[in-house]
Amino acid sequence: MNKKILIVEDESLVAYDLKLILTRAGYKVCGIADSVTEALEIIEEQKPEMVLLDIFLKGNQTGIDLAKILTSKNIAFVYLSANFQESILERAKATQPYGFLVKPFREKELLITLDVAFYRHQNSIESKLRQEQALELVFKNIVAEPIPWKQKLLKIAMSIQPHVPFDYLTTTMKNGVGFPGNAISFFRTGFDEYQVIGTDEFVNITKTNRDQLKQMQDGSPRTTKADFYNAAGFAKIWPEFPVKKLIAQVFNMQSFLGLPLLSSSGDVIQFSFYSRKTDCYTNDHLILLDRLHRSLLMAIEEIIPLDAPEPLVTRSDKSTQGELREKNKATGFKDIICKSHQMLTVLDHIGIVAPLDTSVLVLGESGTGKERIAKSIHYLSFRKNKPLVVVNCASMPATLIESELFGHEKGAFTGAVEKRTGKFELADGGTIFLDEIGEMPAELQVKLLRVLQEQEIERIGGKGPIKINVRIVAATNRNLEKEVEEGRFRLDLYYRLFVFPITIPPLRERKDDIPVLANYFLERYAQKSGKAITGISPNVMNQLLDYHWPGNVRELEHFIERSILLTDGPVIKDAYLPKLQGKKENPVYAETATDRLKTIDEHARDHILDVLKRCNGKISGKDGAASKLGLPPSTLHSKMQKLGIKKWE
CATH class of the missing domain: 1.10.10 (Arc Repressor Mutant, subunit A)
Incomplete structure (x- = not known):
């Protein structure tokens, strides 16, 4: 059966040209629409598998408005546009399209983009189904564990974390009158580390009392529908929900998602997710939770004793945290030191993608630790007992890179005095990490695309293809979208790699990590040098927090190593930082009153x-x-x- 495509384009000549190209290529064009209203009518009737979508259409609504509806219906879409305005492109990219074509485009570009879009969408669907099935199984296993109900509830929360991220989660176990005495909260303090908070502790932390909480709760409307609010939208609901406002202000939360579960007895079990990110929650989270609604409710009903007295909790659940820290170290994260919510989100994403065979693209500035991320993905995967082969595409001469990657036969070219096994063959059954993939020559990009599509390679001078089973993790510090736009990186390869991107934030954007990283490097290099250096002075730490770190974690590591060599006493008291690169001295890094860096x-x-x-x-x-x-x-x-x-x- 031919794949059905809907064209949403207000220029009739362009629309009919597209129809001709698509029909000739074997697709079925199930309709042409010039407005969002007309498109929705066709979608309802024809159920297309893909939508080619112009941004500016007839009527008041744009293609970006339609894109949000398509996402909720799980229909893939590719943008068509002649508009280069940065603000429009940013809004369009925020809807996470499966491709983007800039008018005018060639027929070949259109067909390649569609091929990649269908591939990415299918991968996305399969990945989501696997995630849902895996979570349902996790819920069942947690219910069966012989541990206290509080720990079961915490484990349920932790299993949801990679899919619906949160920094603070409140579970209200009974929707009674007033602030419920048996509410329990989990405050994330590290990867797989949570502080368990009961009502008494909540009162102490927020400097309120039970009567005040009851008054706040009594004045709030009851919610029976799952919904989310980000940034300013979250702040707008504070007057109606004073407890949410209190949590947001005390714990510095910027986004909220509420999930009410109606129990068989008619009680409402309320999950309230909070995040420090300003744009954390999306419709995808609601869709996932809706699909998990029944299995999650069944698990919670078996776990939570609805008539139980208020849970007794301490400052933190030490036994659970200790157990989880050891689990954390054993599962591949021991070399990633962090506590910021940005990096904890990165670890969550690694946890989602590692068990799959999906290609991963790691994005980030130089020195942020992309190779460590790649290693964690490998060691947390089912390929962990097979080879992890690391290739730096920037360090290999262009004349030798093909031989390095794919190997060659004896006599294949001048100087090939013996047979050579390439990196891909060495990685068979395991993972290959292609660092700085943005440096790969264009002719090699074509061959890499074939490896991704066919899972086979061909040695230079070889007699035929060789089947391999390799997972690809790639990384770059370049803006690959710009490289594609300027013709240096293939569009089809970009989208094949972009199935699951992981972006590592620069160190200047996650300053919570600076103290823990500095102390980690201090311990390591003090032991290595044999010096009894045990700390960093507050003055030096303040300078580290204030510095811009253009070299990121690598620069911080080198700074600590150098400081240890130059320090005689037990404490590092001097910061030998480059003065001209500190953000206060360099106008390039000057920030606005809102602490935003220029792009x-x-x-x-x-x-x-x-x-x-x-x-x-x-x-x-x-x-x-x-x-x-x-x-x-x-x-x-x-x-x-x-x-x-x-x-x-």
Whole structure:
């Protein structure tokens, strides 16, 4: 059966050209719509498997509005647009399309993008089904464990964490009048480490009392529908829900998702997820929880004694935490030191993807620890007893990289005096980590794409393909979208690798990790050097927290190692940091009142405007801005259009 595609495009000529191309390629075009309203009617009737979606349409609604509806219906979509405005592109990308085509595009580009989009969507569906089945089994196993009900509930929460992330979770076990005495909360303090909070402890932490909590709860409406609120949307509901406001302010929470479960006895078991991220929750979380509703409710009803007295908890559940810390170390995270919510989210994502065979793309600046992430993915996978082969694509000469990756036969080329087994063959059954994949030559990208599609390689000078079973984890510090746009990286390969991206935030954006990393490196290098150095002075620690860390974790590690060598006493008292690169001294890192760093595009825009002013608006010619910037005038015009520079001011 041909795959059904809906075209949503307000330019009739473009729409009918698309229909001709798709029909010729064997697809079934089930309709053409020029507005969101018309598209929804066709979707309801035809149930397309893919939607080609223009951003600007007839009527008040845009393709971005329709994209959100398509996501809720689990229908894949690819954007078509001639608009280069950064704000529009950012909004479009936020809807997580399965592809993006910029008009005008070639027929080949369209067909490749569709092929990749169908592949990614199918992978996504299978992955979600596996996740749901795995979670249902986990719930059943937890219920059967011979441990106290509080620990069972904590384990349920922890099993949900990678899929519906939270920094604070409250479970209300009975929707009675007033603030329930048997509510229990879990406050995340580390990976698989949680502080268990009962009502008495909640009162102490928030500096309130039970009467105040009861008054707050009595004034709040009861909710029976799952919903989420991010950032400003969350703040808007505070007047109605003063307890949520209290939790948000005391624990610094920025997002909220509420999940009510109606028990067989008519009581409502309320799950309240909170996150420090401003944009944590999406419709995908609601869809997953809706599918898990029945199995989760059955587990909770068996776990929670609804008529139990208020749970007695201490400051933290030490036995559970100790057990989990050991489990954590044993399962591949022992070399990743962190406590920030950003990095804990990264670890959650690793936990989701590691057991699968999905390709993973690790994104992040140099020095953030991409290789450690790749190693954790391997050691947490079912391939952990097979080889992990690391390849740095940037360090291999272009003339040798094909031989290094795929091997060669004896006599295949001058100098091939013996047969060579390539890295992919060495990794058979295991994982290959392709670091700095953005540096891979274009001709090798084609062969890598074949490996991903066919799971086979061919040695240079070989007589035929060789079947292999290899999982690919790739990493780059480059902006691959920009590399694709400028023709240096293949679009089809990008989307094949982008099935499950993991982005590691730079150290300057997760300052909670600086003290724990610094102390970890201090212990390691003090022991290595044989010096009895046991601490870092508060003054030095403040300087570390204030520094911008352009070299990220690697730079911090080198700083601690160097400081140990230069320190005579038991405490590091001097910070030998590069003065010109601290964010206070360097205007490049100057931050606004809202502590937001400028993007690369914003810096580029400011620089071009400055040069235009110096050249009195002249672009071409000897003294024009293009000449000063070292760009052809046409390229400068293109950049100005992309950055929204219509005139110099």
